[in-house]
Amino acid sequence: MTSLLNTGRPPVFCPGCSHEKVVHGLDRALLALNLTGENVAIVSDIGCSGLFDTFFNTHAFHGLHGRALTYATGLKMARPELTVIVIMGDGGLGIGGAHVLSSCRRNLDITLLVLNNFNYGMTGGQCSATTPMEAKTSSNFLNQLEKPLDICRVAGAAGAPYVGRVMASGKDMSGEIVAAVSYAGFSLMDIWGICPGRYLKRNRITLAELEKEMDRITLSQGVIASNEREGYATHYRRLAAEKVPVSEIQRIAATIDAPFTDGRCEVLMLGAAGQYINTAGEILCLAAMSGGLHATQKNDYPITVLRGHSVCEVVLDQKPVGYTGISKPSVILCLAPEGIVKRKNIFSLLGPETLVIKGAELMLPETEAEVIDIDFAELKIKPSQRVLAALAVLAGVGHFLNKEMLLAGIDHRYSGKMLENAKKIVEKI
């Protein structure tokens, strides 16, 4: 095996930069793992650590600040056999925090190397999510106000099954990377280093001091047994394989002659949540299609679905429906006060050519429309069945819908007991 370093593009870091040590450490790790360039994708983001992918002869994916894990996720799901290594600085860690947390929870077999040098080197040494409060940065006093993030503790809490921390200058940094990459699941290595160009200029800190601090705060290394579980990709594929393929889109054949209709016909259905208004709208459309008509259906209900109005607008036509709005309804079915209130302004505009079919107990705003009352209580029809009963009355009138079409619509929508119950309601009318 030979090095995977890209000899045409040697590292260009500032003299003394810890990043360069990680470049060589990662190369040694890839060699130790017996990986060739085609088997590896290095995914990086913005900042000095974002130069990483160019130093290697592997697949290389360099994207936006903090988003490297998002690309790595898609890549790994599409190519499970690929070894995916994400390189990110403490800057990317901060801005991409949501992706880090979600990657820990998701547990895809990806390795994240955080090149943590406690500041934004490339933009001039501003504070990052990991800058100590007592450090001096070009963010003036701002880093004194925010507590640094201990990413290892956070990652463990978020469900990462493998979390480690190592000095970039550490003797076995390469071995630690090998262990992290070898782990079958999401692994995170917090690699501490020194930024000579920015951080070291303002903070007199030695490697020995950093190492001492690391020992002080680091609680555990490597596998977190309580977070160990099946990897996301294999788990996904296992569950997906149990799913039944979706059936072909239902085809409705025009098998019935619809009663004569003079062009376009608009139907408004006004009810309340729980009255199956939308389902009835669908049944009406399927019924119309069985009669060779075209149909559109729009539903209107509050975002909190279990209360309030439920309004359905259906347009039927002999040719494909153009405008899907309702301006002059031919028919209005009134099933509950909530729906009537929602469209109260339409009633005064109606003439006798509009047919209103309503529950006898409901009050309407003033209207010149023709009104048919149904005494649902007398007929012992529950509120949830009333819209279907109203459709049966409409079919009895026979303007554009007949009973045969309605039964065909019900047949397309329901099966089993639901189908029998729906048919019973129609027969009651």
Add this chain to the structure above:
Amino acid sequence: MTLTFLDGNEGIARGAMAAGCSFFAGYPITPATSIYQQMLQLLPPTGGVCMQGEDEIASIGFCLGASMAGVKAMTATSGPGISLYSEQISFAIGGEIPLVIVDVQRLGPSTGSATKGADGDIQFLRWGNSGGLPVIVLAPVDAKDCYLLTMHAFNLAEQYRCPVFIASNKEIATTRESVDLDGCLPPEVVRRNPAPKDHSGHPFEPLEGELIPPFFPMGGHRLSRQTSSTHGPEGYITTDPAIIETGILRLKEKLHSGVDDFTFFDLDVQTEDKILLVVYGVTARAARTAVVDLREMGCKISLLILKSLYPVPEKLIRGAIKDKSQVVVIEMNHGQYVREIERLAVGVPVRFFGQMNGELISPESIVKEVTA
């Protein structure tokens, strides 16, 4: 004839499957959510992947990763999600990553009205990227268009290596309608163009005389390189102005030179017409009705329904405007695409009517506008 009963979002999901989509990632948002829900039903049993990202940025990021691995990917959102997609859209343009992005538009600005329709993102889709290079934007009129244009969108994304938008609208997305699916003519499915053996291996180097580089999938047997940085053919960051300019001009030219291949439209011409009515999206449905009424009233009017919005099909629009005495543009916003029509209408007066109140523009208001 048999009919199906679909809404626009179902049309998009089914169209995506027919086009060979095998990866979808999204974040729930009204009125686009049902595309994600559909894909979650459709993809897993066929070996495809459907994921819910932690946010919109992640969702589109997953798609970029998957697309670079060589699979056909789609994401879907609404205006607020497009805002979050923005940086990744710029990446898809610069990195030439094939991707279909659905924007089921809802009334803005900002979170606006989740359940009200609008066409308020039209210029946003075109210009909502850093650098301002072109994208393809297709605009469906109904559920059938959603199906067909999604298939075209996948084909174009593969062919031109770019993000392709479907500019849908709540009013198309959630309105169910009877569709003669068997009677429509789907395009032949285009597959991604792999690099021939004798290609240099430079991931952004087109073959001689071509504008679009062949594709090297991540994880393939030849190394692939992707970068959001300004790059040369080799995929490395560059500061060389000549290399930069060549690359940028190619990104522009590859789409502009192909406009005729993806100019989708309906043109209903009346002889001796004086007026041209220009619409797109759901408003086209009202316009069709309005034009019938206007002609009955003796108005000499032709109707142009644009289904490709960007890059602007200039040849088509110029040709349709030629010899007219008046152009009327109607949009579900307060004047976006009319800017394109105005610059092409040289000398012909352009009148605009727009509406942003969450309601559909009615045929009556169009008739009123044209006859005013």
